[in-house]
Amino acid sequence: MGDLFSSMEPAPADERRPGDDRAPSAGRPLADRLRPTRLAEVAGQDHLVGPEGALTRMLESGSLGSMVFWGPPGTGKTTVARLLAGATDLRFEQISAIFSGVADLKKVFEGARVRRAAGQRTLLFVDEIHRFNRAQLDAFLPVMEDGTITLIGATTENPSFELNAALLSRARVLTFRALDEAAIESLLARAETIGCRPLPLTADARAALVAMADGDGRASLTLAEEVWRAARPGEVFDAAQLVEVVQRRAPIYDKGQDGHYNLISALHKCVRGSDPDAALYYFARMIDAGEDPLFIARRLTVMAVEDIGLADPQALQVANAAKDAYDFLGLPEGALALANAVVYLATAPKSNAVYMALAGARRAAKAGGSLMPPRTILNAPTKLMKAEGYGADYQYDHDQPDAFSGQDYWPEKLGRQHFYEPSQRGFEREIGKRLDWWERLRRERRGGQG
Incomplete structure (x- = not known):
């Protein structure tokens, strides 16, 4: 697995046939012939x-x-x-x-x-x-x-x-960085010098070939060789013909490795950052590279519950519906269902309040150990449990004014805790109003005690 270089080494005379100008070399691969002899000659x-x-x-x-x-x-x-x-x-x-x-x-x-x-x-x-x-x-x-x-x-x-x-x-x-357009162009120019013939491509086709290389210098020279082999005398390919001649080089992407995680991370952060256009761009790159659409659907569901939550309760429904639609339709139409979910999630109000609340509740649960709930809210299916006070003085909320008793449900040793702080965005603004109202009722019914 050699790498590609940018120096210019003339072809030995015995490796070129007289009158053969269709390819730069009839012998060694072009990438091998362009290997540098000094570090300063390495491109990009x-x-x-x-x-x-x-x-x-x-x-x-x-x-x-x-x-x-x-x-x-x-x-x-x-x-x-x-x-x-x-x-x-x-x-x-x-x-x-x-x-x-x-x-x-x-x-x-x-x-x-x-x-x-x-x-x-x-x-x-x-x-x-x-x-x-x-x-x-x-x-x-x-x-x-x-x-x-x-x-x-x-x-x-x-x-x-x-x-x-x-x-x-x-x-x-x-x-090592992927080669930029200038570095790829430099390699192609050197290849043309060795071949004593320009690439038979229009300006648009040449730009398309550079894009197809996807930052891989060796790939750019391999594509160039394919063009030279395919071109008949005097023929010049436009961008559409180039695609037909060389087919389309698949983007560099390994579904089990770094590219996979980089792009899903980018998609997630674009949704979190409410940028639907950037989110669609990374979604399209993943679909185009052959990523499993169900993997993307699972990650969209994570975004719905982690970054949107109750600011828009429909976000989770949309994500699940997109997954079901993909299961039903498959590709290519199923990708549109997922794209709908990407845009919906990116444009939804954002809140991680439940995510943070759960993290706080888990920390408290671990720190507190196996604390007993108040006996008031425990069932008492036996006489012994009733005698021990299980269920005593429990107030059934639906029988109370406003269907709210304001009872204390916390273990006595732990005391009342506060984890969930709804945002002032989307539906959570309404949830916050309800919580404030219940807190006022709780204080009133306890004589001003919290």
Whole structure:
């Protein structure tokens, strides 16, 4: 799983057929031919390899420590590791966590020990390092500590979640960014220089190709190669033809990993922040990427009870109705039912009063222990329980004026508590008025006592 680079390496003459101008190379893949030979040539990562970049400063200090490279595919992680090894005279060794086990690690570590004894240090690059389990990750710790290897692990997933704390405490995490439009354009321009022919695309189609790459430099060059292969002499594709030629590249999205949680978090916060347009945008991205619509429906239900609550009691009904409609309709129409729920929830009045009240009640319940409710409100199905005072002096609220007795329902040791503070938004404004009224009645019927 190599990464994509931005230098310009001319094709050897024996790899190009005379008169063949339909593709930049008849041999190695274009992404391989554009690998840089210096860190400064890596596209889109100036914060790491630019004049003031973290890796530039590290090399200037003369000391290279273990690192974790975190970022999306096609951003240069593998290449940067190779170039770092070359810049520091370290032996470059590469393994993939997908294909390697403990036995493979032992062989790599032993080879590194032999080289170290001979005065040669090793930079070990581990692709997809998050695929290793905890025991395998722990195996790196002693060889990192004694200097047998300098580890560089590459991952597309959040290291905080996927790597153990012991390894992270010994390695610096550096973030690789998705390539922006300018970086992708730079790669395409270099590819055109090597191919001695411009991409046969209109301006709109070229912009569409850059968007299809989705920040992945390697993908942009793969798409460019497909365009060159498909174009007949003199043919120029517009945006619609481009989609037909290369099909549509799926967005970078793993339903079980980081992208999944990032987008649902964004959707939730947009609903909470009452921005229906932004909420629809993230909803559309999830649906477009193939997310399970029922997962989205469950999260919408969470938003209804957590962020809207009783400010709009219909929010929960709308969320549940959208889920039922999706079950009945399926895609694509079912997505519209969920979109209706997204907009309704985003535009509903917001309150987390019940959410906060429940949290407070649970804290009180844990702190108070197994306190007995007042005997007044306990049933007395036996004579013994009646004799013990169970149910004595209970006032049936429906028989009282205003159907309200104002009795004290709290354990005596705990005393009356206050958890729920309704907001002044939506329906909760009316709930607040009721609570104030009942509190006044309670005080009156207790002679002014709270």
